[in-house]
Amino acid sequence: MNSLSQKARIKIRFFQNPSPLIDILKYLAVILAVIWLISAGTEKLGYNWQWYRVPRYIFTFEDGHLAAGPLIQGLMVTFQISGISLLLSFAIGLTAALFRLSDSRAARFLARCYLEMIRNTPLMVQLFFIYFVLGPVLGIERFFSAVLALSLFEGAYASEIFRAGIVSIHKGQWEAAYSLGLSRFNTYRCILLPQAIRRILPPLTSQGISLIKDSALVSIIAVYDLTMQGQVIIAETFLTFELWFTIAAIYLAVNVTLSVLVNLMEDHLGVQASP
């Protein structure tokens, strides 16, 4: 560094630590470029923006009361599917993880089969399979076919997260519980899982967010979730650009909220502080 001139050194410091103002300007420049690109592109297409027509699909006024529009109704279905699937997928994931870690060869084999079968086939095929093949055979209706497919799919990934979390707990914890005479069930319940859950909360959150996004796929079996409602409205109104922007924004808002909530929960649980 000694050979560098004073000027060069200032330059280096500038590029290492530019002021926040520079950051903001760069950010704005990128946003402006994107907006320009889209508007220029749509102009060339001759696209006629009609944002004013969008709000009625989010909220409608009926008899002076604010009522949910089709998009919000769809969002509620997305919430229902995602919420139930989230709980189910964590239950399935935990069970599969415990099977993988069990002493029983059969249980380990079963869990492995489940994992490989789900992880190596497309979710869309699984949805079709459950809805068109298992559905009529077992008498599962549309909504629960969607829930089942999503839960099984995300559960496979959740099981790997659970397994990694449990395995990451120091062996000494298991040994201490063993020598105190704790049963396997109590060792998991009181010692391993409470410690593992703190570690796996961040990847589990990602999995939850994936689940909400993947739930958009249930529209292919005509479950009227957010995405399906959007497709219906677009078919009627040709507001393609406006509605896809709106739908993306709604998913974004939901998932960002979820991330922030889990971050708060992590702070509360002391995830960073755990050894």
Next chain:
Amino acid sequence: MQDKQFGAKSSFGFITVDRISKTFPNGVVALSEFTTHILRGEVVVVIGPSGSGKSTFLRCLNGLEDIDSGSIVVDGIVLDDNKKNRLEIRKEVGMVFQQFNLFPHMTVRDNINLAQRLVRKKTRAEATEMTMDLLRKVNITEKADAFPAQLSGGQQQRVAIARALAMMPKVMLFDEATSALDPEMIGEVLEVMKTLAGEGMTMVVVTHEMGFAREVSDRVIFMEAGKIVESGTAEHFFNHPREERTRAFLSQILT
């Protein structure tokens, strides 16, 4: 050694270890035809160079490691694949680890209460009463509501001893209980172990603390390569060792 709270020493074997062998999957022989009898109330110190199988021997005594052949009988219960027997032995044999292994997400009180409540089926009040007694015994009552990470190494190890004692074990195993401690904290842990020995607790201690072996043990076992090289009273062992290998080991560690 007047106050024999845990029963007088008797002549019959309390723990019978008969020709146990263990080879690890990587081919290392940890124990080979190892045989010993431990009496009720006896304090046995196991020493030896690292890799001699002393920790493995200790861990076999409560089933943490499985043996390949031979038999282990603790207080009349055979340690085999029978889950019920194994559980009985796990309840009767307390263990203290080098790395303490306290449960980091629980307070000191909950660490000690846990097994009493889940395994001994005590109520919270009963468990807490015993826990506070034990914390008094290991001289650390003021930390009952602290988490393990807030304690020094010596304090954590004393809590770990209290946690093992809460199960009212008939035998206590100490696996290099002071090896991970700063020098100034070793004394406080050894003090608790001495008190226990004085009360007549049956103890098997793997340690590098020769002072403890000399002062407290009834018998010293020196082992190497999974076998007993020499075994005898501390007086015999430290002052008149028979074997050449023992003399060489002692001259290395005592200088």
